[in-house]
Amino acid sequence: MIDRLLYVDDEDDIREIALMALELDLGFQVRDCGSGAQALEIAATWRPRLILLDVMMPAMDGPATLAALRTREETADIPVAFITARTQREDLERLMALGACGVIAKPFDPMTLAERVRTLL
Amino acid sequence: MAISKTRRHSRWRSRALIGGLVVSALVIQLLLAHFLNSEFRQGQLLAREAEQSHRIRGNLLNVLSLHRDMETGQRGYLLTGDEAFLEPYRAARAQAEHKFRALEHVLDAGSPLVSAMTDLRRLSHAKLDFSDRTIALEAAGQRDLARAAVASRQGKALMDAIRAQVTRLDASERQRLAGRTANAFAAQDEARRLSLMLLAGLAALLTGAAVIVARTWEMRRRLVDRLRDAAARQQAILDSTTDAIITLNPSGSIESLNRAARIMYGYGEDELLRRDVSVLFDLAPERGETQTFLERLSIEDGGRGRMMEIISRRSDGASIPTEVAVSPMHLPTGVHIVAVVRDATERHRVSRMKTEFVSTVSHELRTPLTSIAGSLGLLAGGAAGQLPDRAARLVGIAHANSERLVRLVNGILDIEKIESGQMRFDLRPVSLTDLLARTVEANLGFAGEYGVQLDQIETETPALVLGDADRLVQVFTNLLSNAVKFSPAGGTVTVRVSAREECWRVSISDQGRGIPKEFRPHLFEKFTQADSSDTRAKGGSGLGLSIAREIAHRHGGTISFDTTEDQGTSFHVDLPCVDDAARTAAADGPLPRILHVEDDVDMTRVVASALEGRAALIPAHSLRRARELLAKDCFDLLLVDIGLADGSGLDLLDACGARPPVIVFSAQEASEHTIGRAQAVLVKSRASIGRLVAAIETALSNDKEAA
Numbered sequence: 001m002i003d004r005l006l007y008v009d010d011e012d013d014i015r016e017i018a019l020m021a022l023e024l025d026l027g028f029q030v031r032d033c034g035s036g037a038q039a040l041e042i043a044a045t046w047r048p049r050l051i052l053l054d055v056m057m058p059a060m061d062g063p064a065t066l067a068a069l070r071t072r073e074e075t076a077d078i079p080v081a082f083i084t085a086r087t088q089r090e091d092l093e094r095l096m097a098l099g100a101c102g103v104i105a106k107p108f109d110p111m112t113l114a115e116r117v118r119t120l121l
Numbered sequence: 122m123a124i125s126k127t128r129r130h131s132r133w134r135s136r137a138l139i140g141g142l143v144v145s146a147l148v149i150q151l152l153l154a155h156f157l158n159s160e161f162r163q164g165q166l167l168a169r170e171a172e173q174s175h176r177i178r179g180n181l182l183n184v185l186s187l188h189r190d191m192e193t194g195q196r197g198y199l200l201t202g203d204e205a206f207l208e209p210y211r212a213a214r215a216q217a218e219h220k221f222r223a224l225e226h227v228l229d230a231g232s233p234l235v236s237a238m239t240d241l242r243r244l245s246h247a248k249l250d251f252s253d254r255t256i257a258l259e260a261a262g263q264r265d266l267a268r269a270a271v272a273s274r275q276g277k278a279l280m281d282a283i284r285a286q287v288t289r290l291d292a293s294e295r296q297r298l299a300g301r302t303a304n305a306f307a308a309q310d311e312a313r314r315l316s317l318m319l320l321a322g323l324a325a326l327l328t329g330a331a332v333i334v335a336r337t338w339e340m341r342r343r344l345v346d347r348l349r350d351a352a353a354r355q356q357a358i359l360d361s362t363t364d365a366i367i368t369l370n371p372s373g374s375i376e377s378l379n380r381a382a383r384i385m386y387g388y389g390e391d392e393l394l395r396r397d398v399s400v401l402f403d404l405a406p407e408r409g410e411t412q413t414f415l416e417r418l419s420i421e422d423g424g425r426g427r428m429m430e431i432i433s434r435r436s437d438g439a440s441i442p443t444e445v446a447v448s449p450m451h452l453p454t455g456v457h458i459v460a461v462v463r464d465a466t467e468r469h470r471v472s473r474m475k476t477e478f479v480s481t482v483s484h485e486l487r488t489p490l491t492s493i494a495g496s497l498g499l500l501a502g503g504a505a506g507q508l509p510d511r512a513a514r515l516v517g518i519a520h521a522n523s524e525r526l527v528r529l530v531n532g533i534l535d536i537e538k539i540e541s542g543q544m545r546f547d548l549r550p551v552s553l554t555d556l557l558a559r560t561v562e563a564n565l566g567f568a569g570e571y572g573v574q575l576d577q578i579e580t581e582t583p584a585l586v587l588g589d590a591d592r593l594v595q596v597f598t599n600l601l602s603n604a605v606k607f608s609p610a611g612g613t614v615t616v617r618v619s620a621r622e623e624c625w626r627v628s629i630s631d632q633g634r635g636i637p638k639e640f641r642p643h644l645f646e647k648f649t650q651a652d653s654s655d656t657r658a659k660g661g662s663g664l665g666l667s668i669a670r671e672i673a674h675r676h677g678g679t680i681s682f683d684t685t686e687d688q689g690t691s692f693h694v695d696l697p698c699v700d701d702a703a704r705t706a707a708a709d710g711p712l713p714r715i716l717h718v719e720d721d722v723d724m725t726r727v728v729a730s731a732l733e734g735r736a737a738l739i740p741a742h743s744l745r746r747a748r749e750l751l752a753k754d755c756f757d758l759l760l761v762d763i764g765l766a767d768g769s770g771l772d773l774l775d776a777c778g779a780r781p782p783v784i785v786f787s788a789q790e791a792s793e794h795t796i797g798r799a800q801a802v803l804v805k806s807r808a809s810i811g812r813l814v815a816a817i818e819t820a821l822s823n824d825k826e827a828a
Contacts, residue, residue, distance in 0.1 A: 011488060017495035020504055056484075085487035088480075088534065089545060089591070107491035107527055111502040 009054035021110035036060030055084040365462040371455035387436035494523040532664030552583035572610035578617035607633035630691035713757035763787040
């Protein structure tokens, strides 16, 4: 079975690398977008199994996007994992407390990223 | 010391000089008085003697005159036979004896005139007898016989002898008086000479005294000027410092303060003088406990000063964080305090800015690093297809270094967190055996890359400590990766846990070259490695051991090493142990309640975890909070730290009477007074958490029995 993943990050380079890293797992079908607003649209229609959400994004940041996802009926139950460069314990705990199913620290190891995501599913 | 000795010497010398002058002046005055007195007496004596001499000479002339009168009367009668001539004769004769008596009366018994006077008197008697005889012959009508007697010239001879004797006596008396006068004048001259000399001496003394007084005044004036200058200079120094400087008397009242203090606290020139220091600091002494306040400030640790962070209050009520260096001044009036206060607002702000900056920079660095490390990782991992060998090696180098850069960024962030006191430790009982197994497992691949074998010596015990599992894993990972990196290929890194007194020891040993002697003292410093080539060869950040040591310290533990060149190095992490049997023992009934007065939040967590299941720990992070809690609640035990931000934990002891039992757990050595009141006094640096728990249990059970 193919699992749909949505990767949301405003950094194009990182998005491209993450996409390549995740697609190393042939069981993943990955889509990406560069903003929270786009993520809301795609999530509502495409219904991914998991959303990987960057925390620091202009306009609508990760936590705001998560909150918006939770308010919409069609996306309320989609698991969300944050990807962040702020990796101190307090940051991770704060993000977990927002209702994320996991937090992945940047920089991530691209060769093991897919495995890590798999453990979140 | 030498200066004060010289000053004392000089003071004594000038006092001796002034004393000598005064005594000399007095002696001279006394001598002068003596001379004047003796001169006056001499004058009186001379005057008396002159008067006496005058009287003697007067009487001698009288005697001569009487004899002339008598002779005139006798001759007149003998020539005329007229008895009228006998009247003066008789009158003179009657007075002659009286005059002689008067003369004898005037003469002193020892006077050389006495014998001459006797001769004169004899001559006088002879003359009178002769005159009486001739007058008697005339009266008897024997004029011829009378004239024959006169013609015999006996009367004339007697009269001449009397005249000559009187003249001699008079001359003698005159001569005597002249000699006496000459002597007196000579003595007077001598006295005058001496007096003049003494007066000259006195004048010299007075001149000397005047010179000394003038010089003393001048010196005094200069000294006063110098003192005034020094005082003004000192005040200028004090007033030009940006730190507030406040002096307190032994009862805690403000004695003086500089300009910076007035500006910092917003008070006028003299508004703060003699007011209690509590007006400035949130370190108020309780009413009647000023001594305790001073003890808390400085005397507690043997009279040496210390630095404190105290919240200060401005006149407008605003609070400002301040760093206060408090030092005692031992003065004759008691122990005074000098407090140098620095506004820490800016430092706090800069510190916050620095932390935020480091945090932001590390985040900003991570974003490009994610792209770099990610791309290189994919390339190295073959995600973009097989690379030619040389390209693969280059990509491998770039990838390894991008990972090293990530570790460096993480290390800098950790160090910053630790140093700013913002690293949080989630302390729970954890098994070192399990943590080491996890660490070894996680590093097997890494060790394999270096051809090094990891060997964990098996142990039965879980080796429980109170620790933050993630942080401890960070420490062990660092030590393990160092051991692997510095091991020869084919070597073994051994990991073991052993029991030490009241702690567990984790030892990680390699078979490497050992640590060079000259580098050992700097091993735990930041950014130090044995040599720069090592840094590059081993890919370290230079922060790992520094972070590891800080983390160990924050767990109440230590980190140390043994090393032998060419044989290897062992790093040891000693962590206080937790008695797991006690921890898991189920408590029957409600748990005893312990008020833990301690301003170190981490420490309250450590102790709370150690007492989990055995006692309920209620933390109070300030003295004020502790007082509030004690006022409205009952506790089975009081666990107090001495040095709190807002005062001394010991102040609580007097306030809470005989119950509940008290245990002092502090970094400071406690006084005898404390030991008397407390059930136990434990010093943080020497007592483990295990011993603290044992002391608490003993105190609680003793109290239960007593109740």
